[in-house]
Amino acid sequence: MSHVTKIHFSAIWRSVCKCLLARRSLTLIGVCLVAVGLLVFYSPADSRWFPPCPFRALTGVYCPGCGSTRALRHLLHGRFVAAFGYNMMMVASVPFLLVNLVSRLFFGPTRILFDEKKLSPVAIFGIWFLILLYGVLRNIPTYPFGFLAPHG
Secondary structure (H helix, E strand, O other), X not given: OHHHHHHHHHHHHHHHHHHHHHHHHHHHHXXXXXXXXXXXXXXXXXXXXXXXXXXXXHHOOOOXXXXXXXXXXHHHOOOHHHXXXXXXXXXXXXXXXXXHHHHHHHHHHHOOOOOHHHOXXXXXXXXXXXXXXXXXXXXXXXXXXXXXXXXX
C-alpha cells in the first residue's frame, strides 16, 4: 500500500511542478508584454517609467548595457539604424535572445539550440570578456570608439 501512495504522491508532485513552471512562463510572458507596451507608448528619454542607468549615475561612464532601453524602443518601432546607434551589442544579441526565449517556451527541457547549460567554461569566459571589452571600448572618446557610445 505504501508503494501505491509513493507513486500517487510522485505523480501529484510532478503535476504541481509542471503547473508552477507553466505559471512562471505565463508570468514571464506577461511581464514582457507589459514592458513592450510601455516601450511602444512611452519614450525612455522622456518618461519616469524607465529609470536612468545606476552605473552611469554613480560613475559617469557607460556600462555595456547603457542605451539598451532606448535601442529596444527604436527596434520596436522598426528604426534599426537608430537602435544600433544606442547599443550595438544589445541589438546584435536580440536574435539570439529571441531564439532562446522561443525555444525555452515551446520546447522546454528538450531544446537543442542555445542551451546555456551546455556552454563550456571557456565560452562563458569569452562572452563575459566581450561584454567587459565592449564596456571599456565604448568609453574611449576617440575615433573609432566614440561610435560605441550611446547616441541618437
